[in-house]
Amino acid sequence: MASYSFGLAILTLLATFHSGCLTSTKLNLTDGDIFEFQCNVTDIDAFQLFRDPLQYFVKRKSTGETVQISQNSQSDVAGWKTAILKDSSGTFFPFQLSGMVSLNDSGTYWCSRNNFNKSIVLTVNELRQDVGDIRFSITNLDEDKRPTGEEIYISRAADEADPAPKEVMIESGLYQARCTAAGGVPDPKITLHSGGNILAFKSIKRVLLNSGAKDIECKVETGEFSHHLKFNLKINAGHPEILCNAPVTSVGAKDAEFDCLVSGKDLNCAHFFWISEQDMTSFSDKANYTIECEVSEDRRSMKQILKFGDVKESDFEDGQILKFENHLEETFQKVNKLTKEEKSSPQINAGANVVPMGMVSLLFLSVLGLLM
Structure with a gap:
């Protein structure tokens, strides 16, 4: 019995x-x-x-x-x-x-x-028992690593088949990934994966999801039972849009400058650098150059200005790079070039050097009468 x-x-x-x-x-x-x-x-x-x-x-x-x-x-x-x-x-x-x-x-x-x-x-x-409910979620974190925005999740109920991968559109950024499983004997082993590589041998981790991340997955194993919950990621590029003018100037000019308009989100002057394309050094450390930055209140637009105190021939040979690099390890750069002003050709004084055609005809007839 x-x-x-x-x-x-x-x-x-x-x-x-x-x-x-x-x-x-x-x-x-x-x-x-x-x-x-x-x-x-x-x-x-x-x-x-x-x-x-x-x-x-x-x-x-x-x-x-x-x-x-x-x-x-x-x-x-x-x-x-x-x-x-x-x-x-x-x-x-x-x-x-x-x-x-x-x-x-x-x-x-x-x-x-x-x-x-x-x-x-x-x-x-040995007692073997499958896990019950599984929940896998990702939540965006701010610069202070605090959760912000909506939690995105995928779940599997007890005794159900694993769900198909979930397609999600997210902004590039730092996220908290969390995977939990109820019950299971022996205790379930939870690992987090991305692109086939293990991110963590635990159920919760902060992860950077940028343009290089195509998916993130939670794997739950207990005994002979194994489950997979996965997000397929479509990530909006994290770098901002940078539009700069191309000033036309000449050697010795004192007023040449690059005026750049930057648009994006959470813009911060500390994330932008003007550097030389030739030696990759900062223009803030070079003499005769001035950098200005101004950000709007909503941090979605910015003015970046590089001023030349005295334009040199080498400035036309170099490239002026506006580089973006933030706390999410996202980078982007815009290479700018000065345009040299063309010198105008000297003008010929036609009235002083050209004889009118009527005068040529009269002279020719006079010379012909003398010969006769």
């Missing part, structure tokens, strides 16, 4: 002694089940049981050691309980051995008296 209560299986083996009878039964239980082994003894009176007691033994599979568990109703091993049940007659004495089994309790159990015994071969298996 088998019944289940709070996940523990209660199984009873009835073994009745008869002269010359020997039986053996095989039984498979799971770690945490209750094992009950009942041996019914027939004798002339109870006093005979004390002179010739019923004994329980076990031969452990893990060690090969034989251990006596009890004698009549007295337990010799911690964790096991023996009892004389209420007898049904003056010569019928039912005994019961019981205990909660673990993996180390696999082995052969028997009850013995007067060289007659009943035995059972018990195999205790």
Whole structure:
């Protein structure tokens, strides 16, 4: 007979002694089940049981050691309980051995008296139980690593198939990824993955999701059970738009400047740098250059200005780079070039150097009359 209560299986083996009878039964239980082994003894009176007691033994599979568990109703091993049940007659004495089994309790159990015994071969298996509900979410974090905006999640209910990957459109940024699973035996192992690579051997982690990230996945494993919940990512580029003028100037000019209009989100002057394309050094460290920055209140537009105090020939050969690099490790740059002003060609004075065609004709006729 088998019944289940709070996940523990209660199984009873009835073994009745008869002269010359020997039986053996095989039984498979799971770690945490209750094992009950009942041996019914027939004798002339109870006093005979004390002179010739019923004994329980076990031969452990893990060690090969034989251990006596009890004698009549007295337990010799911690964790096991023996009892004389209420007898049904003056010569019928039912005994019961019981205990909660673990993996180390696999082995052969028997009850013995007067060289007659009943035995059972018990195999205790590791308990395997699939997880219940699974929830996987990503939440955007601000610069102070605090959650901001809506939590995006995908879930799987107990006993359901894993959901198909979820397509999501997000802004490039820092996110908190969290994956939780209910229950499961043994305890589930949770790992976070992206692009086939492991991000973390844990259920929660801060991750940078930018244009290089195509997906993020939660993997839950317990025993032979395995589940995958995945986001396929479409990420809006994190870099801002930069539009700069191209000033036309000349060597020695004092008023040349690049005026750049920057548009994006969460703009910060500290994330922008003017650097030389030739030596990658900052113009803020060079003489004769001035940098100005101004951001709107909503931090969605910005003016970036590089002023030249004295334009040199080398400024036309160099490139002036406006580089963006923020706390999310996103980078973008705009290369700018000065345009040299073309010098105008000298103008010819036509009135001073060109003889009119009428005058040429008159001179020709005069010379011809003299010759004649």
